[in-house]
Amino acid sequence: MKTTTLFCLIILASGFANGQKLRESEVPQAVRKAFAEKFKSVKEVKWSKEGTTEFEAEFDAGKQEKSANFDNTGKWLVTESEIKAAELPQPVQATITREFAGYKIEEAEKAESSDKGSFFEVALTSGKNKYEVQLSAEGKVLKKEEVKEKGEKKH
Numbered sequence: 001m002k003t004t005t006l007f008c009l010i011i012l013a014s015g016f017a018n019g020q021k022l023r024e025s026e027v028p029q030a031v032r033k034a035f036a037e038k039f040k041s042v043k044e045v046k047w048s049k050e051g052t053t054e055f056e057a058e059f060d061a062g063k064q065e066k067s068a069n070f071d072n073t074g075k076w077l078v079t080e081s082e083i084k085a086a087e088l089p090q091p092v093q094a095t096i097t098r099e100f101a102g103y104k105i106e107e108a109e110k111a112e113s114s115d116k117g118s119f120f121e122v123a124l125t126s127g128k129n130k131y132e133v134q135l136s137a138e139g140k141v142l143k144k145e146e147v148k149e150k151g152e153k154k155h
Helices: 002-018 029-038 090-099
Strands: 020-022 046-050 054-061 064-071 076-083 104-113 117-126 129-135 141-147
Touching: 029 064, 090 117, 090 129
Parallel strands: none
Antiparallel strands: 020 046, 046 054, 054 064, 064 076, 076 104, 104 117, 117 129, 129 141
């Protein structure tokens, strides 16, 4: 019984950490239209709300999991594609090895945004220490956030 309760709490907490799940009808028409224009071949989408004015679409493109974020007017903000850690460019791997010694790559993504262009985002852990780090293809750290419990990020 305790295991079931704990499991339910973990699932519930992870849902809140990832954003508020939405039905497609709850997503503004401008956002749905912008998504459909940018990702013409995608048929199945899971929507969530990130903050007060940002919407995230999660979908599969072939065998790759992707997400795309839009503001509430339909402006595209970023697309992230999950990749294997081994697919990170060598300069990115070298920076992680050098600047985050002892950390394990939990998740890696290739991202493209309207303002930053292409970059890589990795989730790193070492014991209870967790970071989300954005790096250029050349290995330059663009952004580093310490992730606290309950999905909170500290800059």
